[in-house]
Amino acid sequence: MGRRSIHTSDELRELIVQAATDIVDHDGLSGLSAREIAKRVNYSPGTLYNVFDNLDDLVLTIEARLLDRLAERLDLVESGGTPQHRLCRLADAYLAFTQENPKLWNLLLEHRMPTGREIPDWYRAKLGSLLTPLTDALTPLLDSFDAQEKEQAARTLWAGLHGITSLSTADKLSPIANHAAGQTVDDFVTTYISGLKNRHAN
Amino acid sequence: MGRRSIHTSDELRELIVQAATDIVDHDGLSGLSAREIAKRVNYSPGTLYNVFDNLDDLVLTIEARLLDRLAERLDLVESGGTPQHRLCRLADAYLAFTQENPKLWNLLLEHRMPTGREIPDWYRAKLGSLLTPLTDALTPLLDSFDAQEKEQAARTLWAGLHGITSLSTADKLSPIANHAAGQTVDDFVTTYISGLKNRHAN
DNA sequence: GATGTATGGATTGAGCGTCGTCCCATCTTT
DNA sequence: AAAGATGGGACGACGCTCAATCCATACATC
Known part of the structure; x- marks a missing residue:
């Protein structure tokens, strides 16, 4: 079961939620996008969809x-x-x-x-x-x-x-x-x- | 001053508002799009922007x-x-x-x-x-x-x-x-x- | 009155950048 | 080798723009 990641799945989930919360807190819902979140956590947009539906x-x-x-x-x-x-x-x-x-x-x-x-x-x-x-x-x-x-x-x-x-x-x-x-x-x-x-x- | 249109500017405005209202009433805000409105009133999407900012x-x-x-x-x-x-x-x-x-x-x-x-x-x-x-x-x-x-x-x-x-x-x-x-x-x-x-x- | 032509607002639709989401080739660990 | 994690291109749809086109009118000419 190969894991490439630095972060465990839970850690990654946490990072994503934090980044997304920061974005909304700063720019509102309209500032939130999968690509912006991905940029902030240094993952690709596709990775978000391993963690969230x-x-x-x-x-x-x-x-x-x-x-x-x-x-x-x-x-x-x-x-x-x-x-x-x-x-x-x-x-x-x-x-x-x-x-x-x-x-x-x-x-x-x-x-x-x-x-x-x-x-x-x-x-x-x-x-x-x-x-x-x-x-x-x-x-x-x-x-x-x-x-x-x-x-x-x-x-x-x-x-x-x-x-x-x-x-x-x-x-x-x-x-x-x-x-x-x-x-x-x-x-x-x-x-x-x-x-x-x-x-x-x- | 050539007008191509069947409808006056006011009529067109009315048509657009009506179509948009119908869409929202049926599908909610998420169903509303410029292209869908345009389709319903038989105009192109660009025309909407002559009537609304x-x-x-x-x-x-x-x-x-x-x-x-x-x-x-x-x-x-x-x-x-x-x-x-x-x-x-x-x-x-x-x-x-x-x-x-x-x-x-x-x-x-x-x-x-x-x-x-x-x-x-x-x-x-x-x-x-x-x-x-x-x-x-x-x-x-x-x-x-x-x-x-x-x-x-x-x-x-x-x-x-x-x-x-x-x-x-x-x-x-x-x-x-x-x-x-x-x-x-x-x-x-x-x-x-x-x-x-x-x-x-x- | 009929005909031609110039005018200029009305309209189009391709195009730009962005979006959410998907998917498969690729990478990395077991 | 196996298999889960990851990257990143691709797809369709979005809001919106703008150069090109269209056509009802206004005017000029006969």
């Missing part, structure tokens, strides 16, 4: 790592204070992360799978697991809620955050919310939670 | 028309009922429109201007004007709010709606909110408004 597969890997980094970041948020306060800090951390990595976050928003190629299950799972810090922080507030209501509240929070961050990142859509996205996040979280408290307090 | 210019035109259609749709929402009810109906109409035109709405979400080319002002203005039905419907609820708070509330509502609709449309991001987006919209609007009412009721 295609460029979308590679992009999905970049996105997955970004989601992992976001999850780590949310884990670092301290757990003290009132539930409202904690939720605000979670939301702020989420927003901060997207603003620190605008080009990479944009990748997540603009990239689409080509028709016919499906989003793998591990990716969907990773996305779904981002909900748990929110649901955890939300539970102490929702004693009187049934399971379905809790789930719905978490979904709504997540969707709202997603809306604010994507408006803040993709300047194409934000003649509105670009400045003071932090303000919008706080307004959204505190007001929505305040509304939740109303529900069973009639 | 480039494909991004054309795509922006498609998007603008989509926003116009959305604005018309929101105008049709009846104005009766409580402000809450009216806001819910506005939000539902917004969601319904995006779900009736998933591929076109996706265009709005995934398309980006190439680096260096700016989003024209008329486009930003069109986007901004989508806020006014929301602010109008919101005002009766916010008597005790100052101008800044009103604006903030409208922004938050808009961003939240945007989040829910884009999760519902771009299946890449929605292992979560895909089903029952309508439920999420209603939960969001009613709960957020309920929270707003709390603010000056202490």
